Amino acid sequence: MTKRPFTGKGYRAKEPLELIHSDLCGSVNVKAKRGIYFIDDYSRYGYFYLMEHKSGALEKFKEYKAEVENLLSKKIKIPRSDRGGEYMDLRFQDYMIEHGIQSQLLAPGTPQQNSVSERRSRTLLDMVHSMMSYAQLPSSFWGYAVEATLRILDNVPLKSVSETSFELWRGRKPSLSHFRIWGCPARSKVTPRSWKKLEPRSKLCQFVGYPKEMRGGLFFDPQENRVFVSTNATFLEEDHMRDHKPRSKLVLNEATDESTRVVDEVDETTTLDDDVEHPLFYKQAMNDVDMDQWVKAMDLEMESMYFNSVWELVDLPEGVKPIGCKLTYKRKRDSTGKVQTFKARLVAKGYTQREGVDYEETFFPVAMLKSIRILLSIATFYDYEIWQIDVKTAFQNGNLEERIFMSQREGFITQG
Template identity: 25%
Template sequence: MTDNAKEYMSKELNAYCSGIGIQQLSTNPYSPEESCVVEKSNYTVMNKVRCMLQACGMDNRYWGEALSYVVYTENRSPTKALGGKTPFKALFGRKPNIDHLRPFGCTAFVFIDKAKRTKLDHRATKCVFVVYIYYASQHKSYRLVTAILANSLTAVRSSLRKTSYQPTRRKYEDTDDVESTSTTIIPCEQVSQDSVGASTKAPESPISTNQSDQGRVSDPEQDEGAISSDQDSSDSEVEFENPTGLEALSGGHHQVFSVDVINDTPQSFADIKASPNKQAWLDATQDEYNSLLNNGTWVLTDLPPGRKALACKWLWRNKFDAVGRFTKYKARLVIKGFLQRYGLVYLEIFTPVLRYNTLRLVLFLVACNSWKIRQMDVKTAFLNGSLDDDTEIYMVQPPNYVLPAQRAKCANSRRRSGLKQAPRCWYLTLHQFLVGIGFERCVKEVCPYIKRVGESMVLLTVYVDDITITGNNNDDIEKACDELKQRFEMTDLGQLKSILGIQVDVKGNVVTMSQQGYVEVLLDKFNMVDCNPVSTPEVIGQVLKPSKLNPSEVKALNLPYRELVGSLQYLVTCTRPDIANAVRNLSKHLSCYDESHWKQAKRVLRYLKGTKSLCLKIDCTGQVGAFQVEAYCDADFANSEDRRSISGFLVMFLGCCLSARSRKQTMVTLSTAEAEYIALCDLVKELLWYIELLEELGFPQRSIVVHCDNQSAIAIAKNPGHHERTKHISTKYYFVRDQVEKGRIQLIYCPTKLMIADILTKAIPREQFEILRSKMGLADGPTN
């Protein structure tokens, strides 16, 4: 039974309930008494929320944190309904630990890591405690209304003193001292180390650094512990032991805070012990350890004189798909490769990866030819790559997996995640295998591989351990998948649904690419979930000027400006060319920004809030096999403080954006025609790459149509005669004329009102913006 709320009356929910035999009922309007049990609970909780906010003098915007605090406390309080038990005990079968409970709104102090401060900077930040978050650690962690929490803070101390919060001092929720999360921020004064010691009390349960005081986690089975074949049976049991000294601090009190607390991501084995998902994390760790053994990653040996064994560490994280759905628990053992010395244990480390333009091109081929596309993931990919024969790496034994009888030995490792050359070694291993089974690597783009057998073609792309396979013959695709599975341990993910943070939906001749989940993460991360949407990412006539603040004043603003601009640029690169010009403007001020720049960056987030469901839609219905590329080019003359023009171009395929770019030109031009001609040169270079790559893939292009809205620029490119006003143009820009004469490029005039690339050079009115945006191939997609 629901109260007629819209979220419970959707067609999708109705269809789901009907399909499994659930009858939906709803109360009458304005009749909460018909659902009295639920309404009474909400009433009781909200009364407590209101009282706590008023008692602490906090703004009502923090009602969510107060609500979480009330629920957390209520779940650990006895109730008559359960016979005096707490809800926590009724659920987990054990009494809750309440040693960590603190009053809502009390003062807390967070020590700042040495890496984030200088000798004379404050040692801690004064905070306001607002809510508990269960986190796998020896202590429960607190979410603080403060500067953003880092992955690890040295210590946290809280006092029972109530804090009077003044919301009028609030600025944006971030600092440079620590990393960003979605935690709401109340800026409080920073305090020195002396004041922290004077106004706080020590933790009630100090952390022991003695190994004998540490608990142990469950042991693996005996046959899983063998590392070398010449060991006796007594050595085959792996002893789990907790680290000592600084490692114990790192695994315990040092890890009270984490950005990933919501996802219950452990930072140490001590965290795993306290996690409600303990067994899942242990299983993931054991799976990783087993993979290392099965791949023959190391052999235990004595450390040669003069050599130093590199340290290693365990990393854990939750894996999610492109829409934010949890997929699995992941553990990874990595060597601390940053300790490697160049020339001694590594030389070349460059590794090619698939370009996003190429990924979109492959998806365009899939839609155009109605192909199927499979996705595969290589398990522990870097373990499959071997080092050179003359390279030896020595590593200490993995934490908590030390053989009791061989504590003094180290692992002679030839395959290891974390090494600087590990990605390159894996790529070379995969390349050699693919060539061995008949694939050929493309020349213009090294990560697509092609295998042709008669009329059959299989197209394979590689981005580290993410592999996609498509082509015109399903049997050959299946054969390629089987060959990969026989050589490497693979996870067959079936039809491509998500890759590189992009949600992909393939249905016949229609393919959509969306990043709605990523946009929602950004909105939450920068506390813009409840912002008011706007219709355009920029304001017409608004000019962002370099800040007059000096570097120290910019740092004092505590704004995550660079982080946000980088996140927005990732969106532009993948699926959102409509914000390219706005992000280009923001990118000019990464070292000289102020509140005005931050406000404009938040406006882009507000625009994304209202358009998060937009996706690139490739619709080839009725046009199967009609592969035709066209392009649009434009320039905004002298539209910058240094009077340089802005170039913008789009490469389109059947009405959908394949590639887009917004860029300031490198020279000052003397006329609009000259600016347009230089923009044409940038576009033609991009088009030639597409022409040659498509020819390699078996889709040759006779010529590509380029739309330009400047007749003079077209005349300069087509007519080699003498032009008095353009004779000074650099010779390299006549590259366009050469390609036109060869017939590879065909220039066509396009009226300015129909010039799609106009959206990439300047801010334009809403009506025109929405028209051009739709012509780019951006359309509403399915909501998450």
């Protein structure tokens, strides 16, 4: 017996606090092991509260209820949650009945009914993992990371709502000027009452979040081991981005045995030549350290153009403005990061064309993923061999029905 497909679409709230999604997240070996978040269905605006035990869910719901109902002058109608023990607790249910709140508990084994909470939990987890790994703060700061993540999600556009969550929740457009890289170093001004003669007037700390309903930021002082609020700080984001080095990189290399793959760990001291920039223009390529390689790549590209008869040299008719073109350059690397080939491609500046005047439609022929899966399934069933063919400069084999005039490329101008 298999599960029936889930095809139903959930009800969408028409106003704030009509439907609230809630769930628990986190299970970290720190003092505040868990957190509970509440997501408004109408605006997708979220609140997050830390707690030491699941049993604290009722107190955090009371805190959330008092805060949002006082802010919006509305009442919470329906909170939706799974059948976790914290929501099935008799004290929690009695509180709902006492305040006339209709608790909506989902059917067991149907996370699809709680899709808003499940999706938000996954998004929070991914963003927190990324922020924590980059900031290199202890795991006890995961709560600050979740709160900062929710603040970001509340102020950026989402697919599920027409405007930002902040705008639907507060009724005004959000400001993004105060957002900073989470975990970046900052210099915070020391308060005058703690000044001492000949001591610095600022101290180095780390940015860990945004205080509730006030200006400034939350900063962690590693010397005093405390988090404080400050409005006078200089953020060292550029230094943080420049000096950050990943701990390790994983590079996949094909083994000699086709049935196995090996993973090589590349030490952070290994140089992959990622700092070398690609030339943007013809003059840059001619002044590059690999000028000879770029010349060979350009000659090869032009030879393929001549071989496939891509164009015909003609005099430009009067009143016609030709389309420009340029050469793009790229260093192709192998799995170890070493430069393998130098590639130069001649492309037309199609962005100078106007739809309805210079062209009618644009398209790029690709195979559907379903078709590829079907072919692979057939090949597997009948034990066929699969061959992959790469057609070099495949676009040159297409037929162009329109008559397009393009100017000649710098460095390859033919007189006559």
